[in-house]
Amino acid sequence: MPICGDLSTLPCAGLAMPSLDKSEASARAAIAAGIQGKFWEMRDLLHRDYLDWVTLSPAAFRDWILVHAGIWISTFPPSR
Numbered sequence: 033m034p035i036c037g038d039l040s041t042l043p044c045a046g047l048a049m050p051s052l053d054k055s056e057a058s059a060r061a062a063i064a065a066g067i068q069g070k071f072w073e074m075r076d077l078l079h080r081d082y083l084d085w086v087t088l089s090p091a092a093f094r095d096w097i098l099v100h101a102g103i104w105i106s107t108f109p110p111s112r
Contacts, residue, residue, distance in 0.1 A: 054085070057090055
């Protein structure tokens with residue numbers, strides 16, 4: 033068995049940085065995108081369009097992700 037085991041079973045709550053207002057939403061979006069096989073597309077989108085979303089509220093940012101990333105909301109991991 034690899035040292036990391038099955039990465040899909042690792043807890044991901046530690047990815048978010050509480051001091052950054054969109055940290056949890058972006059971490060959850062990355063996880064959802066990964067589940068859908070779109071992790072790298074999500075990463076590229078977040079980096080490329082940073083100036084478009086950085087000033088959004090956390091709620092508006094989540095909506096922006098759903099519109100621009102083309103990921104399914106049902107795969108967003110639950111909020112803490």
